[in-house]
Amino acid sequence: MGEYKDVSPGKKRLKRMYTAIMLWFVGRAIQAAAKADGDIKKEFDTLPDQFLFSLGVSPDGPRMLVGKDINGQVKYMGRDPKGKSIDVDMTMKNLEAAFLLFTFQESTAMSSCNDRLTVDGDIPSAFSVVRILDMVEVYLLPKIIAKLAVKRYPQWPMDRKIKGRFQIYLRTILGI
Numbered sequence: 001m002g003e004y005k006d007v008s009p010g011k012k013r014l015k016r017m018y019t020a021i022m023l024w025f026v027g028r029a030i031q032a033a034a035k036a037d038g039d040i041k042k043e044f045d046t047l048p049d050q051f052l053f054s055l056g057v058s059p060d061g062p063r064m065l066v067g068k069d070i071n072g073q074v075k076y077m078g079r080d081p082k083g084k085s086i087d088v089d090m091t092m093k094n095l096e097a098a099f100l101l102f103t104f105q106e107s108t109a110m111s112s113c114n115d116r117l118t119v120d121g122d123i124p125s126a127f128s129v130v131r132i133l134d135m136v137e138v139y140l141l142p143k144i145i146a147k148l149a150v151k152r153y154p155q156w157p158m159d160r161k162i163k164g165r166f167q168i169y170l171r172t173i174l175g176i
Contacts, residue, residue, distance in 0.1 A: 012095055015095050015096075015098075015099050016061065016062065016095060018099070018102065019057060019061065019062050019095065019098045019099060019102055020062035020079075022102040023055065023056070023062050023063065023064040023079070023102075024064065024079070025172065026055075026064065026133070026136065026140075027064035027065070027066050027076040028076045028172045028175065029136050029139070029140055029168055029172045030066050030074065030076065030132060030133075030136050031066065031074050031075055031076045031171075031172075032167070032168045032169075032170075032171030032172045032176075033132075033135065033136045033139060033164075033168050034073075034074035035074075035167075035171060036164055036167035036168050036171060037135065037139070037164050037168075039135060040132055040135050040136070041074075043128050043131055043132050043135075044068060044074050044128075044132070045072075046128060047068065047087075047125055047128055048087070048125075049068060049072065050067065050068055050069070050070065051067050051068050051087050051088075051125065052065060052066075052067030052068075052077065052084060052085065052086050052087050052088075053065070053066055053067060053086065053087060053088040053089070053090065053121075053125070053126075053129050054081055054086045054088070054089045054090065054091075055090045055091075055092075055129075055133075056079075056081075056089075056090075056091055056092070057091070057092045057094065057095055057097075057098045058091045058092065058093055058094065058118075061092075061094075061095055061098065062079060062098075063079045063080075063081060064076065064078075064079055065077040065078055065079065065080075065081060065084065065086070067087075086121070087121050087122060087125060088119065088120070088121035088122060088125050088126045088129055089119070089120040089121055090117060090118070090119050090120075090126065090129065091117070091118050091119075091120070092111070092116060092117055093115070093116050093117070093118065094116075097111065097116035097117070100116070101116075101117070104137075104141065104145050104148050104149040105148070107148065107149055107150060107151055108130050108133060108134065108149075108150075108151075109130070109151045134149075134150040134151065135154075136168075137149045137150055138150060138153065138154060138156075138161075139161070139164050139165050139168050140165070140168065140169075
């Protein structure tokens with residue numbers, strides 16, 4: 001028989017960079033939303049003290065860490081999980097799955113149903129994290145895109161969406 005040459009997959013640099021930027025932005029937006037929106041703050045209040053969750057891409061893709069510090073404040077804690085005790089670890093199985101999720105072609109719920117997202121940790125806490133992610137996506141995205149990204153689009157008053165969106169974008173960009 002003939003010899004076969006090993007073929008290795010491409011690096012997919014643009015998809016990796018896009019996913020890393022989205023995780024960074026969403027992580028900072030969660031921190032901002034916890035200060036700007038009462039429902040998101042209440043959802044975080046139900047989670048244990050010094051709670052930390054991670055959302056990332058397997059095997060060694062980009063990652064974000066968000067949690068509560070000693071004072072109970074929600075903080076974006078970067079992307080390096082080394083030496084940190086993660087309570088809920090949500091991992092997308094590969095870069096293609098992450099790209100589907102972050103280009104809003106698939107919701108978090110559908111991604112989980114299609115076996116593209118795994119959760120390691122306390123399941124009720126993971127549900128809280130998904131609810132937080134959904135609320136943040138509603139604030140960050142226009143309605144037509146947000147309807148694709150979340151399971152149920154909320155019936156919020158227009159002033160809540162506009163005021164919250166402005167505050168969250170401002171806090172996210174400025175890092176306050």
